[in-house]
Amino acid sequence: MHNLQNTTAAEEDFDSFRKMTLLSMEEICRDIFRENQHRIKIKKEAVAVRNLVNIFHTTLQISNEKGFQTMSLRDLSRSSGLSMGALYSYFCSKDELLEMIQNQGRRIILKILSRRINPAAPPSEQLRTAIRTHLYLTEVLQPWFYFSYMEAKNLKKEQRKKAIESDLVTEELIMGILKQGAEKGQFVVTNPMLTASVIKAVLQDWYLKRWKYSRRQISVQVYADFIIHFIESFVRKPSASCCS
């Protein structure tokens, strides 16, 4: 069925990706601490970062079960092991906590996507990398992506606008690759906008319907391979060996 060598290579690839991303998460919590020192009452960086990571992680966990609005700060206090008072040393309202988490996620996504895609590479390679990287990213940060999508409506106008823009960035990136490929004669794309929408939709399904794929024991590598195959069969010209 599967080439064992390939599967192993893909697994290694994904594992190193996971490690890199999780490291970035702590870095970003440190950044958040430094930037928000004026409103965070804690002064010791080590303590603050440890608790921030804990707060964010616990919030995502509870919210993905029953939603951010339904989660009371008493729930968060109980699960995180921090008292109500301690929590309010890190943010000054429940809404601000929501904003902090949204910002943290957006930042890490941008950081990693732009690090991995090489705009000088051939379009077909860029497309494959974009699809695979996005799927790996949503796999590692699944709780954040799900949270971000489900709670977007609770954001205030300005923050909501940022979330929408961030969402469109990936799509425009993909559309750019498709257009580039079409110009170079490597892809046949009659409607780059709708094609990019479709790609975005199947990428999103991986984190919105995570339970479905878990239940069916589909790994992220298998899903990525299938999606790449699917998209390529649509955008690629019929091979020259046929109908030449």
Added chain:
Amino acid sequence: MHNLQNTTAAEEDFDSFRKMTLLSMEEICRDIFRENQHRIKIKKEAVAVRNLVNIFHTTLQISNEKGFQTMSLRDLSRSSGLSMGALYSYFCSKDELLEMIQNQGRRIILKILSRRINPAAPPSEQLRTAIRTHLYLTEVLQPWFYFSYMEAKNLKKEQRKKAIESDLVTEELIMGILKQGAEKGQFVVTNPMLTASVIKAVLQDWYLKRWKYSRRQISVQVYADFIIHFIESFVRKPSASCCS
């Protein structure tokens, strides 16, 4: 660009579909009233059905803006023009209201999908009908589909199970058509499960990212045509005139 004749035909097709579905909605509110007469305190059918339609409609409207949990019954009272007391004549808790709406939607979807797809037709026709009908259905009932997806996590265990099952029904229906087509040699489908998942994902995108398509002025007919084209290019055998 577009064939004018075709576009007009598609619009007529969609308009009649919309009328049929909206009629079904009132029918179903009547059904709900009759089945729940033991807990609904109102006795006059005409009054009860009018108010139920109002309550469901207003709840969907508010919830799709800020979520069902965030919506207070005071919000609902204000927007619907019914007092708190009057509202509680139609349901006995906020949770029950949620369940009633979920049930109403599930019922109408099943009713219409099974009415439109003819299992004796050729698989390629069935596939096209399934995709188009599902998209039209989610277009007409967009508020309900969005609500249903976003609020699923607030349901109790038993109701949640029903929601998940209902969600999988469409996917299994599509998978069945794909397998049938493969058996008859009309489709080439290496992985019917993942192919059906992809189709489901793009169908869902229409109601989950409705704002995106609205903004871009993509109509449901255009989207349906594109998706059908997309899927067919993946599952259809290369035509016999090529590589024969």
Added chain:
DNA sequence: GTCTATAGTGCGATAGAC
């Protein structure tokens, strides 16, 4: 830096007037 105790608010739900 973290805790407990509590103030103040707004919620879901109901009883009884009309």
Added chain:
DNA sequence: GTCTATCGCACTATAGAC
């Protein structure tokens, strides 16, 4: 059949002890 008035409760947010 619908309304207004109100109860009890759980929530966010804070103040002050340790």
